[in-house]
Amino acid sequence: MTYAANLNSLALVAESSRYRFVEGDICDSCLLDEIFGNFKPDAVMHLAAESHVDRSITGSADFIQTNIVGTYTLLEATRRYWEGLPESRKREFRFLHVSTDEVYGSLDAEGLFSETTAYSPNSPYASSKASADHLVNAWHHTYGLPVLITNCSNNYGPYHFPEKLIPLVILNALEEKPLPVYGKGNNVRDWLYVDDHARALELVLRRGVPGEKYNIGGRNERTNLEVVEAICDYLDEKIPAATVECRRDLIAFVADRPGHDQRYAIDATKLEDELGWRAQESFETGLRKTVEWYLANENWWRPLRSGIYGGERLGLLADDKVRVKPLGRRADKRPILVVGRHGQVAQALDARGFDGVPHVALGRDEIDLTDPGAVERAFAAHNPGLVVNAAAYTAVDKAESERDVAFAVNSDGAAILARLCAEAKIPLIHISTDYVFDGTKSAPYVEDDPTAPLNVYGASKAEGEEAIRGLLREHVILRTSWVCSSTGSNFVKTMLRLAENRDELNVVDDQRGAPTFATDIADAIGVISARLLGGDGAYGTFHLAGSGETTWCGFAREIFARSSARGMRSPNVIAIPTSDYPTPAQRPMNSRLNCRKIKDAYGIVLPDWKISLGQCLDELLQNADMEGAS
Numbered sequence: 001m002t003y004a005a006n007l008n009s010l011a012l013v014a015e016s017s018r019y020r021f022v023e024g025d026i027c028d029s030c031l032l033d034e035i036f037g038n039f040k041p042d043a044v045m046h047l048a049a050e051s052h053v054d055r056s057i058t059g060s061a062d063f064i065q066t067n068i069v070g071t072y073t074l075l076e077a078t079r080r081y082w083e084g085l086p087e088s089r090k091r092e093f094r095f096l097h098v099s100t101d102e103v104y105g106s107l108d109a110e111g112l113f114s115e116t117t118a119y120s121p122n123s124p125y126a127s128s129k130a131s132a133d134h135l136v137n138a139w140h141h142t143y144g145l146p147v148l149i150t151n152c153s154n155n156y157g158p159y160h161f162p163e164k165l166i167p168l169v170i171l172n173a174l175e176e177k178p179l180p181v182y183g184k185g186n187n188v189r190d191w192l193y194v195d196d197h198a199r200a201l202e203l204v205l206r207r208g209v210p211g212e213k214y215n216i217g218g219r220n221e222r223t224n225l226e227v228v229e230a231i232c233d234y235l236d237e238k239i240p241a242a243t244v245e246c247r248r249d250l251i252a253f254v255a256d257r258p259g260h261d262q263r264y265a266i267d268a269t270k271l272e273d274e275l276g277w278r279a280q281e282s283f284e285t286g287l288r289k290t291v292e293w294y295l296a297n298e299n300w301w302r303p304l305r306s307g308i309y310g311g312e313r314l315g316l317l318a319d320d321k322v323r324v325k326p327l328g329r330r331a332d333k334r335p336i337l338v339v340g341r342h343g344q345v346a347q348a349l350d351a352r353g354f355d356g357v358p359h360v361a362l363g364r365d366e367i368d369l370t371d372p373g374a375v376e377r378a379f380a381a382h383n384p385g386l387v388v389n390a391a392a393y394t395a396v397d398k399a400e401s402e403r404d405v406a407f408a409v410n411s412d413g414a415a416i417l418a419r420l421c422a423e424a425k426i427p428l429i430h431i432s433t434d435y436v437f438d439g440t441k442s443a444p445y446v447e448d449d450p451t452a453p454l455n456v457y458g459a460s461k462a463e464g465e466e467a468i469r470g471l472l473r474e475h476v477i478l479r480t481s482w483v484c485s486s487t488g489s490n491f492v493k494t495m496l497r498l499a500e501n502r503d504e505l506n507v508v509d510d511q512r513g514a515p516t517f518a519t520d521i522a523d524a525i526g527v528i529s530a531r532l533l534g535g536d537g538a539y540g541t542f543h544l545a546g547s548g549e550t551t552w553c554g555f556a557r558e559i560f561a562r563s564s565a566r567g568m569r570s571p572n573v574i575a576i577p578t579s580d581y582p583t584p585a586q587r588p589m590n591s592r593l594n595c596r597k598i599k600d601a602y603g604i605v606l607p608d609w610k611i612s613l614g615q616c617l618d619e620l621l622q623n624a625d626m627e628g629a630s
């Protein structure tokens with residue numbers, strides 16, 4: 001199951017004796033063999049796919065894996081099972097592969113896709129589905145597997161994950177948030193109500209001719225803008241908007257999706273003539289049913305909106321994302337408040353700025369997080385529109401003997417900020433750490449992994465996270481690792497300092513992680529804050545670390561390889577185990593963070609740590625030159 005799957009959608013049939021649920025991966029051929037052996041099916045309907053074009057633009061690997069490798073694995077497992085069936089069951093067996101009209105490419109103003117239209121897929125999604133269609137065809141021609149392929153137009157209806165256009169617009173319009181429309185909104189899609197699609201699939205499975213393909217379409221062509229306007233008008237009719245005169249005012253035209261197909265339209269004559277299928281819903285009746293369903297089923301979609309997916313637009317390349325601005329909304333003139341002014345990340349943020357939004361950075365003397373009165377006074381004085389908390393008690397070893405101070409800053413301080421942000425109804429971006437984990441996992445940590453800090457610092461940060469989640473829905477918690485910059489004290493600067501008078505350095509080589517540079521964190525926060533202020537950012541906890549990974553020893557060697565190339569002194573680095581370098585606070589052996597979620601939600605991928613290290617060293621040299629010159 002991926003992010004788009006939701007067992008709640010199956011609640012209605014959960015108790016049925018004709019239904020079984022097995023959680024598994026279609027790329028797992030052993031599991032598939034086991035399932036075929038246990039259930040001995042008469043047919044397979046293959047509906048599993050990564051299906052969101054926007055996601056395929058920023059993360060195509062999953063599409064290749066699931067849609068191509070997964071289809072291949074399922075075909076092979078099916079063939080193994082099918083070849084062992086008795087002749088009569090073998091003849092009746094069917095494999096129905098559910099595909100898309102996007103394999104045909106894009107149409108101009110005229111014409112329709114028929115079953116004989118040549119494939120011309122344009123997006124990573126469409127090309128992965130086209131590849132799968134070809135595999136299915138080949139398994140029929142080569143092995144005689146009785147396959148059927150359907151290619152349908154854009155579906156919509158109940159239980160649709162709220163990243164797709166229609167549910168996204170219904171829910172954003174309901175909450176009176178900006179309604180992002182690509183380009184001019186003139187791309188045309190042929191809309192098919194999901195129940196009509198399901199009826200067609202059942203018909204093709206029962207009556208279709210093996211080896212044939214069937215197009216399924218509702219003959220309901222609409223431009224994206226027409227779809228969005230129809231939803232706005234229908235919702236206005238049902239529930240008048242509170243913040244705008246009419247919901248059409250919420251429409252925001254955003255940078256177009258790269259390679260956006262202009263028009264899709266399906267000719268469903270074959271299905272209609274040969275199998276007698278007809279779409280039962282017009283676009284108007286289907287849309288009304290869909291809106292009514294979302295209004296009546298908030299308990300289904302609300303957790304998805306506030307959890308994994310908050311209603312932001314995906315699939316824009318990183319540069320475009322920064323430019324996205326909702327129209328029809330008054331820009332917030334209040335400043336962004338950065339707490340922790342003298343820290344590494346705060347300094348990088350202060351230097352970078354927030355793309356035209358004013359900001360104020362305050363140090364401990366102006367906003368001491370252990371003093372609630374001081375925090376309240378700072379809020380009253382600056383009336384921020386968003387807060388970034390880059391302040392923390394970060395002395396990991398010292399925290400073991402200063403537990404109260406660490407918790408006062410990292411937990412109680414975070415809670416005060418969250419409470420004041422909740423009262424002011426503004427978002428909080430808070431920085432946290434990989435030290436909330438115990439480092440025993442063998443793979444990079446994902447956001448949902450349980451926290452189990454090994455030291456006081458990690459425990460205080462974990463408690464701070466929890467406090468924020470409990471007090472403020474509008475939060476973005478960014479867990480990062482091994483932060484370095486040309487300012488402050490950090491591993492890069494410590495190594496360079498030690499290199500000045502040591503010929504040999506012992507460095508731990510069994511803790512793995514990714515160095516993350518403060519300037520990269522600042523860039524990410526710039527993008528996130530612009531999206532949050534624009535009303536289309538995702539809330540929640542995200543991992544954010546430099547790309548690539550290494551050990552502290554590998555990091556040290558890279559520092560010296562690069563610093564010696566810049567004419568600096570370089571010692572011999574000796575790899576040692578953690579057991580030879582005891583510290584008051586225990587460190588996690590695995591600090592690696594899986595950063596997929598922030599890539600999906602915000603299009604953010606931090607640069608490779610080695611590239612940022614080079615920039616950091618250049619900055620350090622520049623600063624040293626300037627100090628030398630002054």
Ligand SMILES: NC(=O)c1ccc[n+]([C@@H]2O[C@H](COP(=O)([O-])OP(=O)(O)OC[C@H]3O[C@@H](n4cnc5c(N)ncnc54)[C@H](OP(=O)(O)O)[C@@H]3O)[C@@H](O)[C@H]2O)c1
Binds near residue numbers: 343484
């Ligand atoms: N450094 C890392 O390797 C690392 C790794 C993972 C996550 N993080 C997280 O990343 C964030 C930024 O880290 P960083 O490396 O930029 O930290 P940093 O350089 O140590 O800066 C922390 C800042 O917090 C301020 N601060 C401490 N106590 C405070 C209080 N009571 N009230 C107000 N401000 C206070 C400090 O002020 P003074 O200058 O007055 O002392 C300092 O400027 C932190 O949340 C940290 O937990 C860091």
